[in-house]
Amino acid sequence: MTETTPSFRDGSLTAYQKCVEIAHNLWWSWHPEVVEIFQLLDPIRWRELGHNPIALLREYTPEQFESRVLELTLHTRIDMAYRRLKKYVSERPMWARQNAGVLGSRPVAYFSLEFGLHESVPIYSGGLGVLAGDHVKSASGLGVPLVAIGLFYDQGYFKQLIDETGGQAENYVDTKVEYLPFEPALDADGKKIIVEVETKTGTIYAKVRRLRVGRVDLYLLDTDLEANSQEDRELTSRLYGGNKRTRIRQEIVCGVGGVKALRALGIAPGVYHLNEGHNSFATLEAVRQKMEDCGMTFEAAVADVAQQTVFTTHTPVEAGHDYFDPALVDEHLAPLREKLGLTEDEFLALGRKNPLDANEEFCMTVLGLKLSRYANGVSSLHGVVSRRMWRSLWPEKTEEETPIGHITNGVHVPTWMAPQMKTLFERTIPGWTEESIDPAVWSQVYDVDAGELWETHCALKTQLVDFARRRTVRQLERVGADADAIAQARTILDPEALTIGFARRFAEYKRAYLVVQDEERLDRIVNNPERPVQFVFAGKAHPADDLGKAVIRRVIALQRNPKFSKRIVFLEDYDINVGRRLVQGVDVWLNNPRRPLEASGTSGQKVVLNGALNFSILDGWWAEAYDGSNGFAIGDGSIHTDLRVMDERDNANLLKTLENEVVPMFYDRDKDGLPVRWIRRMKNSIATLAWRFSAHRMVADYVKYAYLPAAGGQSAKMPQF
């Protein structure tokens, strides 16, 4: 390739140094052409090292690296990637200049207990974390001034291993911190920041690590310090590990410690955004600072902080909300409470639906709702459900007047769209970029050649089949399966067959058991000789959830039954990597939660970008997205108080729609072998859904309906219906 490199001031850096710098900004992870550089260096090690570029670079001396780069003629590509990164981080996009000016030098401080950014940074468990990761990436893309605050867990969430009997084993692995793209966070004097969080039983210390995500900085607090007791050194080891005491300690470190860290960094947030109730304590430290800085009363400071605070609730499932017993709250919050000048009862009232009920536990969601002026659910339906759920906090208001709106979740398009799709769209849709949220641009997908769209999709499906075979072989080798079983695993799934993906937490309300309940019916569906159907499952059950584990066992038992072994596969250890493979390779994404318990769901939004069709209960985002021709609905959204009746009815509708609509349409081919009606539906799905359920649209909505009003700019009423 002959490209004349213009002169710029990086002539002194070697290719190795440039790659190290690239590896220290997760920007690389959503640029396939940059990912490919690392992959080309050593495809096998890249896979074995879990797609971690720092770990990969460490395998070379700088000299070895230079010769490898020379051998592969990668210099130009590395230069180009480096230059693009530098340009990216130094620019402020037009969108932000036009739409987020008011935020200026007072950024949004976005608090979340987990961030799902990439499989090589294991500080997430599932949907909530991936959503936070996508939020941060889109804030970077749009140029919204935002800093993110979370915790660093050196063991992350558990890795799932399936044993010989089909049981789930949970494995906690120490993350090698030196392989993560961290830098220490420094204060104005260049000193490493240590924050102190006081409790009645001692001070907890935390260091602060910085992780660059494009233009956004993510600060992660970590209590693994010698100044702490052994117990506290391990406090931030595991995400959602330990007991209630662990949890409240993690939450004061992240919330209270996070606000202190911002101050030490010299950052004065204009807006606090609490992603779920876990971080509601942050508001109380912000109130304390305001009282101290401005000599305000508690009430005045609360009014100010609430005006600046946005609270997002994420689940109608009761177990998803944190409740703490008053003694635990007192042990951990008494020092802060005293500075706020509150009695114990006054303090506890902040976390109670009924402030006068001394038996009520302290609820983090209630605290978040009380201390914020802007609150939202994550889909239109979830907005309705949340108003109903929390209306008693505003006894003088009707349910409709309850001040909880909604901003529907979305996904970060560059992260979830397959490179092949991206290339196709770039080539065939004028003016299209992955960052576009203009419906007119996306609707040009109707002009894309049906055959080309189909071929691209089929190539992705073949990749998924290869991935599933490789993973299954690895799984079987690990448990010492016999040679026959392993040889068989190399031939499972059929790249031509209708492929249905089902991947999510095996939580009860998600009802993974539904579709595998009736074995005879399943046999007829999957083993139909003319129109075969196959299922790819993945998902973790919570370590304490025996029912969820039993469902996994059931799926594995089917997979090990010769009748189903070619058509049903369970992939262990669902994470961002497995998720990406699945959403990019399936034909259909099945989702059958118990309405209305799925607040939004985002995995179905990822498949849209890759041309798969949603097949879902009308719950969460799908309830507002489905229009009759952009996917398939299960049932009509009706519910029943008897859960058994509801399960039966939903399952009957699921199987009926699958057999009568989904399967026939997929196998209805024209003379060239193209499923014309199906491809039409793929295009409907992309045209109507991709921009609307993108994280760029979501973050743009947060700016408009929440961040600008909270920062004192113009206000717009958040959508309620």
Ligand SMILES: *Cc1c(COP(=O)(O)O)cnc(C)c1O
């Ligand atoms: C997108 C994603 C989720 C969220 O899935 P839903 O079931 O739709 O909430 C969870 N886990 C991973 C790894 C994901 O990529």
